[in-house]
Amino acid sequence: MTGPRLRSVHVVVVGAGVAAVRLAERLAGHSRYAVTILGDEPCLPYNRALLPSALGSSRPAARLRFHAASWYRRNGINLRTGTAVIAIDRKSHRVVLADGNDVRYDVLVLALGAASTVPMVSGIRRLLARRCRVFTVRTAEDVRRLTAALHHARTVAVLGGGATGIALATGIALRGREVELVHSDAYLLDGVVDRTAANLIHTNLEKLGVRVRCGAPARSIVEGSAGVRLVCADGGLVVADMVVVACGARPRVRLAARAGLSIAEDGIAVTSELSVVDDPDIFAIGDCAAALGKGEALAAWEHADLLASALLGAPFERSPFLRTIRIHTGSLDLAVLGQPLAGTPVTLHDAARSTYKRLAVENNRLVGALLVGDTSEAGRLALALRRPWTPLFLRGVLFRYQDVEHRGLLPTETDLLCVCRSVSVAGFRAALDETSDWEEACRRTGAGTGCGTCRTAIERFASRYKTEHVA
Amino acid sequence: MVGHRLVEELADSSVDQIIVFSEEARPAYDRVSLSSYFDGKSAADLSLVPATGYPHAELVLGDPVVGLNLADREILTSTGRVETYDTLVLATGSRPFVPPVDGRDLPGVFTYRTLDDLDAIKEAAEGASCGLVVGGGLLGLEAARALRLLGLAVTVVERSNRLLPLQVDDGGGAVLLRHILPLGIGVRLDSTIVGLEPGHDGRVRRARLADGTEIPADVVVFAAGVRPCDELARSAGLEVGRRGGIVVDETCATSVPGVYAIGECACVGGIDGLVYGLVAPGYEMARVVVTQLRGEDASLGTLDTSTTLKLLGVDVASFGDAFGKSDGALELVYADHVNALYKKLVVSADAKRLLGGILVGDANDYPMLRTLVRSGEELGVDPQQLLSSGTQALPITGKALGEDAIICSCRNVCAGTIRAAVHDGADTVAELRNCTQAGTGCGSCVPMLTAILKEELEKAGRAVARGLCEHFDVTRQELFEIIAVTGIETFDELVRRYGRGRGCDICKPVVASILAGRPGSHPLDPQTAALQDTNDHVLANLQKDGTYSVVPRIPGGEITPDGLITLGTIAKEFGLYTKITGGQRIDMFGARIDQLPCIWERLVAAGFESGHAYGKAMRTVKSCVGSTWCRYGVQDSVRLAIDLELRYRGLRAPHKIKAGVSGCARECAEARSKDVGVIATEKGWNLYVGGNGGFSPRHAQLLASDLDEATLVRYIDRFLMYYIRTADRLQRTAAWLENLEGGIEHVRRVIIEDALGLCAELDAAMERHVASYVDEWKATLNDPQKRARFIAFVNDPDRTDPSIVFVPERGQHRPARKGELAAPSLTSAR
Ligand SMILES: Cc1cc2nc3c(=O)[nH]c(=O)nc-3n(C[C@H](O)[C@H](O)[C@H](O)COP(=O)(O)OP(=O)(O)OC[C@H]3O[C@@H](n4cnc5c(N)ncnc54)[C@H](O)[C@@H]3O)c2cc1C
Ligand SMILES: Cc1cc2nc3c(=O)[nH]c(=O)nc-3n(C[C@H](O)[C@H](O)[C@H](O)COP(=O)(O)OP(=O)(O)OC[C@H]3O[C@@H](n4cnc5c(N)ncnc54)[C@H](O)[C@@H]3O)c2cc1C
Numbered sequence A: 001m002t003g004p005r006l007r008s009v010h011v012v013v014v015g016a017g018v019a020a021v022r023l024a025e026r027l028a029g030h031s032r033y034a035v036t037i038l039g040d041e042p043c044l045p046y047n048r049a050l051l052p053s054a055l056g057s058s059r060p061a062a063r064l065r066f067h068a069a070s071w072y073r074r075n076g077i078n079l080r081t082g083t084a085v086i087a088i089d090r091k092s093h094r095v096v097l098a099d100g101n102d103v104r105y106d107v108l109v110l111a112l113g114a115a116s117t118v119p120m121v122s123g124i125r126r127l128l129a130r131r132c133r134v135f136t137v138r139t140a141e142d143v144r145r146l147t148a149a150l151h152h153a154r155t156v157a158v159l160g161g162g163a164t165g166i167a168l169a170t171g172i173a174l175r176g177r178e179v180e181l182v183h184s185d186a187y188l189l190d191g192v193v194d195r196t197a198a199n200l201i202h203t204n205l206e207k208l209g210v211r212v213r214c215g216a217p218a219r220s221i222v223e224g225s226a227g228v229r230l231v232c233a234d235g236g237l238v239v240a241d242m243v244v245v246a247c248g249a250r251p252r253v254r255l256a257a258r259a260g261l262s263i264a265e266d267g268i269a270v271t272s273e274l275s276v277v278d279d280p281d282i283f284a285i286g287d288c289a290a291a292l293g294k295g296e297a298l299a300a301w302e303h304a305d306l307l308a309s310a311l312l313g314a315p316f317e318r319s320p321f322l323r324t325i326r327i328h329t330g331s332l333d334l335a336v337l338g339q340p341l342a343g344t345p346v347t348l349h350d351a352a353r354s355t356y357k358r359l360a361v362e363n364n365r366l367v368g369a370l371l372v373g374d375t376s377e378a379g380r381l382a383l384a385l386r387r388p389w390t391p392l393f394l395r396g397v398l399f400r401y402q403d404v405e406h407r408g409l410l411p412t413e414t415d416l417l418c419v420c421r422s423v424s425v426a427g428f429r430a431a432l433d434e435t436s437d438w439e440e441a442c443r444r445t446g447a448g449t450g451c452g453t454c455r456t457a458i459e460r461f462a463s464r465y466k467t468e469h470v471a
Numbered sequence B: 001m002v003g004h005r006l007v008e009e010l011a012d013s014s015v016d017q018i019i020v021f022s023e024e025a026r027p028a029y030d031r032v033s034l035s036s037y038f039d040g041k042s043a044a045d046l047s048l049v050p051a052t053g054y055p056h057a058e059l060v061l062g063d064p065v066v067g068l069n070l071a072d073r074e075i076l077t078s079t080g081r082v083e084t085y086d087t088l089v090l091a092t093g094s095r096p097f098v099p100p101v102d103g104r105d106l107p108g109v110f111t112y113r114t115l116d117d118l119d120a121i122k123e124a125a126e127g128a129s130c131g132l133v134v135g136g137g138l139l140g141l142e143a144a145r146a147l148r149l150l151g152l153a154v155t156v157v158e159r160s161n162r163l164l165p166l167q168v169d170d171g172g173g174a175v176l177l178r179h180i181l182p183l184g185i186g187v188r189l190d191s192t193i194v195g196l197e198p199g200h201d202g203r204v205r206r207a208r209l210a211d212g213t214e215i216p217a218d219v220v221v222f223a224a225g226v227r228p229c230d231e232l233a234r235s236a237g238l239e240v241g242r243r244g245g246i247v248v249d250e251t252c253a254t255s256v257p258g259v260y261a262i263g264e265c266a267c268v269g270g271i272d273g274l275v276y277g278l279v280a281p282g283y284e285m286a287r288v289v290v291t292q293l294r295g296e297d298a299s300l301g302t303l304d305t306s307t308t309l310k311l312l313g314v315d316v317a318s319f320g321d322a323f324g325k326s327d328g329a330l331e332l333v334y335a336d337h338v339n340a341l342y343k344k345l346v347v348s349a350d351a352k353r354l355l356g357g358i359l360v361g362d363a364n365d366y367p368m369l370r371t372l373v374r375s376g377e378e379l380g381v382d383p384q385q386l387l388s389s390g391t392q393a394l395p396i397t398g399k400a401l402g403e404d405a406i407i408c409s410c411r412n413v414c415a416g417t418i419r420a421a422v423h424d425g426a427d428t429v430a431e432l433r434n435c436t437q438a439g440t441g442c443g444s445c446v447p448m449l450t451a452i453l454k455e456e457l458e459k460a461g462r463a464v465a466r467g468l469c470e471h472f473d474v475t476r477q478e479l480f481e482i483i484a485v486t487g488i489e490t491f492d493e494l495v496r497r498y499g500r501g502r503g504c505d506i507c508k509p510v511v512a513s514i515l516a517g518r519p520g521s522h523p524l525d526p527q528t529a530a531l532q533d534t535n536d537h538v539l540a541n542l543q544k545d546g547t548y549s550v551v552p553r554i555p556g557g558e559i560t561p562d563g564l565i566t567l568g569t570i571a572k573e574f575g576l577y578t579k580i581t582g583g584q585r586i587d588m589f590g591a592r593i594d595q596l597p598c599i600w601e602r603l604v605a606a607g608f609e610s611g612h613a614y615g616k617a618m619r620t621v622k623s624c625v626g627s628t629w630c631r632y633g634v635q636d637s638v639r640l641a642i643d644l645e646l647r648y649r650g651l652r653a654p655h656k657i658k659a660g661v662s663g664c665a666r667e668c669a670e671a672r673s674k675d676v677g678v679i680a681t682e683k684g685w686n687l688y689v690g691g692n693g694g695f696s697p698r699h700a701q702l703l704a705s706d707l708d709e710a711t712l713v714r715y716i717d718r719f720l721m722y723y724i725r726t727a728d729r730l731q732r733t734a735a736w737l738e739n740l741e742g743g744i745e746h747v748r749r750v751i752i753e754d755a756l757g758l759c760a761e762l763d764a765a766m767e768r769h770v771a772s773y774v775d776e777w778k779a780t781l782n783d784p785q786k787r788a789r790f791i792a793f794v795n796d797p798d799r800t801d802p803s804i805v806f807v808p809e810r811g812q813h814r815p816a817r818k819g820e821l822a823a824p825s826l827t828s829a830r
C-alpha cells in the first residue's frame, strides 16, 4: 500500500512522561507523522502517578514503565532518553539539546511536566540541595534515592497531607519507620474530600502508627547532629532523621518562557486546542500547560488524546473531566473519582469496618465518588460517572451487591473500561477473544495498568463475558 | 394512661376496693394517639375505659386530689371528699412546660396535652391563618401537623440545630427536614421565642425571636417539654428529684411506705434519677406495682426509651443507644439525601450486637431492630448487611433468640412462651395474641411474632397463613371480597370485624383504595381520606420540591386548539411549568397545595376532568393517529382510545393501569408496553395484556385476536376487574400475570371461557363503575369539607411558602437545586 509518499511531518515531543507516551501511542502507525521524543530522564517512560506505590523498590522506573524499548522501535518512535532540551529556536524550527546538537521539528509538543513545589520553610532549600536529609518525590530516581535513604532512617517527617503525602506516609510507615505527617490545613485532603472522610483517613493513618499533625505548617528546618528539627507555626517541634516533601508541583515553563512563549499563571498559555497562543506550530500538553484539569495524569492523557485527534483530523469527544486519586496500601485505601463534593450526597459510613463511601448525584447523574477503606467498587463507579443512575445502582455500589450491573447499568460497546489507558469495552472484548486469560488481556491492551482503579471491574467484566460466551 | 393500666391489671386481683381520682373530667384516654383527634377520631374512640366504667373500681372524675396526709393515710379532694387508703399510687403524669416568655397568658396560646387543649386549639383555629409551634420535638411536630390540618400556615421554632434533637443526630435531622418542609411546615432552627405580642383584639398576633425576627402567629402551641406533676407529693413531704418528679426506687416505692409513684410523675433512681416521658416505661412501672399488690416481689427491668414519630408519611424511629454513647460503640450511617433516607445503627465494639439506631424516611425495620436491641442477641450477620437490606438480612430472625429473650416488652412475653404456644396449637398471630398476650400492647413486636410463628410452623411441618399485615390475616383479594360482600364502608369497621389494632401503612392504603374503588365513592370521603397515600390525599402529584403537579385528562391524547389555549392560559396565570407526558397529556408542575382548588376550578369550568395521575387507577389510553390520517392505519385507533379511556376513567386498582391503542401492526402507540394494549388488524382488534415499561419492561401478551369492538370491550372489562379483585397491593398487571398460576392461559379461561363462572359478576362490577363515575375534582370543588383539606396560605396573600423556590430554565421555571435556594425557609440564627 505504499503509494507516492509525501514527506512525513516531524513531531518532536519534549519531555518523555505520561502525556508524551500517550501521544506517541495515538500517533503510532500513522505514516503521516514521524515522532521523536526527547526526555531528560535516563529511564524509559513510566507511570508517574503510581510512583508512591513503588516505594521500596530498587528499580521503580522499570516497575512502572509503560512499554519496553522494543515497542518504541517497532512503532517507529524515536525515543531519546537522557536527552535534555535547553532551548527552542522558533525561527528555524529547531530545538537545541544539552550536548549542543539540535533537532528540527515541524510540530513541537511541549510535555515538560511539573517540578515539586518547595514550601516556604526557612532553611529547606539548602538541605534539599544537599540531597541527604530532605527529599521531594517527582521522578523514579527520586523514589529510588528515597528508598535507599530510608534504610538509614528511623523517624521520617512527611510535609503535606494531600494524596501524595498520605500515600508516602502510609508506605513509609508500613516499612516500619516512625512517621509524622505535617499538614498545613485544618484537615487532610482539604477541598478534595469531606470532613467525615478526612477524619476517617486521619484515624486510619494513626492506626498505622502515623502521627498526624494538622493546622500548623512547618516554618523552619535546621539540621542537628541527630537529624533535622522542624518548627511548626504553632510552636510544635518535629524531630526526624529525614523529611519527605509532598507539597504539590508547579508547571515547568522555563524552556517555553525563554523561547518567548506566553506564560499564564498556572502554566504555558494555550488555546482550547492546546496550541500555545504565540505559535501555531507549538503545542503544550500535560502538567506544563495551563489547560483544563492539569496536574493529574488523567488530564495529561486527555490532552494527548485531544492533540492526537486534531493532528489526525479525527473527531474528538471531550470527556467531562474526571479526577482520580488513588491510594492503595491495604488498610488505607482511598479513591476520589470526579467531583464527590458536588451535587447531592448519598453516604455510607461504617465505623465497624472503618469504611466511608460518598456518591454525589446531580441531575440524575453520578458526578463523583469518594471511597475510603474499601475501594473495590471504584472501577464500576468510574464507568458509571456521568451516566444516569438508578437508586438500586447507588445502593448496590455502596453496599457491594454483586449482581447490580445486571440490573442497574451495563457498559456499552464504546464505554471505556479503563479510563487511564483508554481501553473500550469492544477493544477489551477483542483481546479476550484472543486470549482467555483476563490478566493477559490486560497486558495486551494496557487496561488496568494505569491507576489500577478499574481492575476489579475488568475482572468482573471478563468473568461475566466468559460465562456468557461459553453458554 | 399509666394509672389506667394499673387499674386494668388489678381486675382479677384480691384488692378489695379501688378508687380512681381524676383531675380531668373524662375517663382515661389514649394520650399517645391524641393527634388522631384531628384525623377524625372522636373522644369516644380514644377512650380507654369502657363506657360503663370499671367493673371493679370506683372512678371519680373532675375531682383532683388536693391534699395528702401521709401520717394518717388520708387524701383530700377538691370537693372536700376524704378517703383513707392502704396503698396510694400516684400517677399524676406531667404538665406541659411553658417557658417564662412575655405574653404566654394571651388568648390564643395553648399547650398540647389533653383533649381539652385540643378542643380549645380547634376553636381558636377558626378564622386564624398562622400557627406557631414552640419546640421541634415529637410533640411539637405532631402539634404542627395538627395545625396544618386545621388549615393554618405553620412554623416550628426549635432552639436546637435540628428537629427532634432528643431522637435524631445532625445527619438524621438534615434528612428529616426534607420530609417536614414538604408538609408545608416551616422550620426555624437555632431560634428561641422571647415574647408574644397581642393584636388589636387582645389575642396573640405575633411572636418575637431572640434574634429580633417577628413571626405572625394567631395560634401558638407550646410543646417545649413537660414537667412532672409532683406538687401534691412535694407539699406532703415526699422526696422529689432535683429536676422534679417523685423519687422512687426500683420497686416504684416512694420515700414513704405504702405510697407508690408511677408513670411520668416518677423520678426513678434517687434525686438525680430519670423521669420517663414515654408510655412504655410507665407501663413497666404499673406492672411492678401490680405484681407487688398481688403479693409477689417485682422490680423494674430496663426501661425502653425507643420512640417513633407518628406523622403520616414521615417515618422516624429512634431506639436504644441512638447516639452511640456506650463504651466503644461503633456507628454505621447510611445517609441518602437523594431519596431522603437516613439510617444509623449503633453496634457494640466487636460489631456483634446492636445497641441502638436512628431511622428517618423508612422505619419499616424499626420493630425488628428494636427487638434485636432489647434481646441483646448476637446479630450473626455483618451489621452493614443489616443496614443495607434491613432485617431481611437476618437469616434466622427468631431462631437466634434464646428461650428467655423478651419479645413483647409491653406484656413481658419471652420467645419460649411463644414457641410453646405454637406447639400447643396456635397457628395464627391472632391466636398467639390471645393465648400469650404478646403483641397486644404497642404492637411493635408483631413482626417478630409472625417470624417466630412461621419458623415454628415450618419446623413442625404445618401450613403458614399469609395475611396482608399484622392487622389482617386475610389477603388483599379476600379483603376485596369481604368489602364487596358485606358492604362495609369504613376502615374502622373493617378492622374491628375482620382484623385488629389500628392499622398501619400497609393495610390502610390498601383498604382505602378498595373502598375508593367501590362504585360511587370518592377518595376524599371522610372515612377514607386519612388513609390515602400523599398523592391521593390532595388529588395531585407531589413533586420533589414539595409542590404539586396537575394533570387533566386528555382522553386518547386528542385535544382541541381551544383546550390547548385554556391549559396554556391557566399555566401562565399560575406560573406553572408545562411538559408533555409519556401518556400523551400535559402535566403542569409547580402548583402550591392551596392553588390546586383554584386551578381545578378553571379546568373544570373549561370541561377538563381529573386525569388520576395521582392515583393507583386507570391513567391514560395512548393512541396513534390511526386510520383517520395515517396512510397505513386500518382502524380508527383514536376513537377507540377515547372510548376506552372514558369508560375506565377513575377506576381504582392495586396499581396504576395504562393502556394503548395502535391503528395497525406498526404499533406507533407502543401499546404492547401497556397493561392493556390493543392493536388493529384487518379484521378487528388484537388484545394484549400485562405489558409494562419502567424498571423491568415486559411486552404485553396476546390474549385474543381479531375481536369485534363489543367483544374487545367486554374482555377488557373482565380483565381489569379480575385483576383488581385478585392482585396484591402495588402489583402491576405484569407481575400479577407472572405470579398467577397458569398465567395468561388461566386468564383466558376465566374471562373468555368463563371457567370460574365469574364473568357475569365481573361485567356487572364494571357496569357499576361506569354508571357511577363522577369527576373527583368536580366533586371536591363542590364539597366545602373536602375543599378545606387544601389548607392554604390564601388568608395571607403576601405570604408564600418559603420552602418553595423556583429558578428560570429554558423559558420556564423549575425547582431550585440545592445551593440555589436563595431564601430557604430553614432560617438558622447562626
Ligand atoms: C508522587 C506523585 C503521585 C501522583 N499521583 C497521581 C494520582 O494518583 N492521580 C493522578 O491523576 N495524577 C497523579 N500524579 C500527577 C501525574 O503524575 C502527572 O499529572 C502526570 O505525570 C503529568 O504528565 P506530563 O506528561 O504532563 O508530565 P510528566 O509525567 O512529569 O512528564 C514530563 C517529563 O518531561 C521531562 N522534561 C521536563 N523538561 C524537559 C526538558 N527541557 N527536556 C527534556 N525533558 C524534560 C521531565 O523530566 C519528565 O520526565 C502524581 C504525581 C506524582 C509526582
Ligand atoms: C400528643 C402526645 C403524643 C404522645 N405520643 C407518645 C408516643 O408516641 N409514645 C409514647 O411513649 N408516649 C407519648 N406521649 C407521652 C405519653 O402520653 C405519656 O408518657 C403518658 O400519657 C404518661 O402516662 P401517665 O399516666 O404517667 O400520665 P397522664 O397520661 O398524663 O395521666 C396523668 C393524669 O393524672 C391527672 N392528674 C394530675 N394530677 C392529679 C391530681 N392531683 N388528682 C387527680 N388527677 C390528677 C392528670 O390530669 C392526667 O389525666 C405523648 C403525649 C402527648 C401529649
Ligand code: SF4
Binding pocket: B624, B625, B626, B627, B630, B631, B632, B633, B634, B637, B662, B663, B664, B665, B666, B667, B668, B669
Ligand atoms: S400504528 Fe399504524 S396506524 Fe397508527 S400511526 Fe403507526 S402506522 Fe399509522
